[in-house]
Amino acid sequence: MTPPLLDIAGLGVARRGRTTLSGVNLSVGPGECVGLIGPNGAGKTTLLQAALGLIRHQGHSSLTAMPPSQRALHAAFLPQTRTVAWPMPVRDLVALGLLPHRSRKATLPRDTAHLVDDVLAALDLGDFADRTATELSGGELARVLLARVLVQRTPLILADESTAGLDLAQQIALMGRLRQLASAGRGILVSLHDLGLAARFCTRLVLMQQGQIVADDIPHRVLTPERMASVFGLAATYVDTPEGPFLVPLALSDRAT
Numbered sequence: 001m002t003p004p005l006l007d008i009a010g011l012g013v014a015r016r017g018r019t020t021l022s023g024v025n026l027s028v029g030p031g032e033c034v035g036l037i038g039p040n041g042a043g044k045t046t047l048l049q050a051a052l053g054l055i056r057h058q059g060h061s062s063l064t065a066m067p068p069s070q071r072a073l074h075a076a077f078l079p080q081t082r083t084v085a086w087p088m089p090v091r092d093l094v095a096l097g098l099l100p101h102r103s104r105k106a107t108l109p110r111d112t113a114h115l116v117d118d119v120l121a122a123l124d125l126g127d128f129a130d131r132t133a134t135e136l137s138g139g140e141l142a143r144v145l146l147a148r149v150l151v152q153r154t155p156l157i158l159a160d161e162s163t164a165g166l167d168l169a170q171q172i173a174l175m176g177r178l179r180q181l182a183s184a185g186r187g188i189l190v191s192l193h194d195l196g197l198a199a200r201f202c203t204r205l206v207l208m209q210q211g212q213i214v215a216d217d218i219p220h221r222v223l224t225p226e227r228m229a230s231v232f233g234l235a236a237t238y239v240d241t242p243e244g245p246f247l248v249p250l251a252l253s254d255r256a257t
């Protein structure tokens, strides 16, 4: 059996005496595009950060068990906060993603420019290469930061609300790209709020509520009308479309009103 790209067991986080993540077991294998869903404050970001070893946690994550240099070559992370500290050209910001690939002499790979240009072209960002990263719109910057993740060509990608701030066409393009990367053998763990996109593009959904995983299965088994009401407070229905069944939230459920 192919070993998982991410393996988490008994992961827990307590902050300021409050448990914000507890007993989380999860694995992501090659070929999987796993959507991490749940209402605000459910623990999605906490899970991603703990899995990467960015915050103090209990339990096991296969990533934190790796030396940092190996971890950086294995997993790329797209954080929820999108801040760029320096007014650097987009091309240079994307090239920073290749820092873990430096040789012992601290030089970047010889084909850096080529790799960066390729990823910018693939994301239709070629015209942005010489723009200053701090002078982009929110959605443009989001795509540039995604380029910085993709240029790393890591087996595993963790993305926190990567579709936030993107227009609808860009959201669909991004989810399609993540699914494509999974089909090509990568492992993806992406948190998102759009349950329609999650159901359509993810191979599996992990539903979180109050710091715990409450369901982990193929999308239509996770997103049942009962869970939509009990976890999200929504009345929702599936509508048949040529692309397959499409989940449409209709209103706040009786339980939420």
Ligand SMILES: Nc1ncnc2c1ncn2[C@@H]1O[C@H](COP(=O)(O)OP(=O)(O)OP(=O)(O)O)[C@@H](O)[C@H]1O
Binding pocket: 015, 016, 020, 038, 039, 040, 041, 042, 043, 044, 045, 046, 047
């Ligand atoms: N730095 C922090 N210190 C203390 N508590 C925190 C901190 N960051 C988050 N929390 C709490 O941890 C819980 C989980 O937060 P987290 O950001 O993981 O949720 P989330 O599912 O990603 O939410 P959202 O969809 O709103 O981004 C929340 O109750 C939040 O208030």
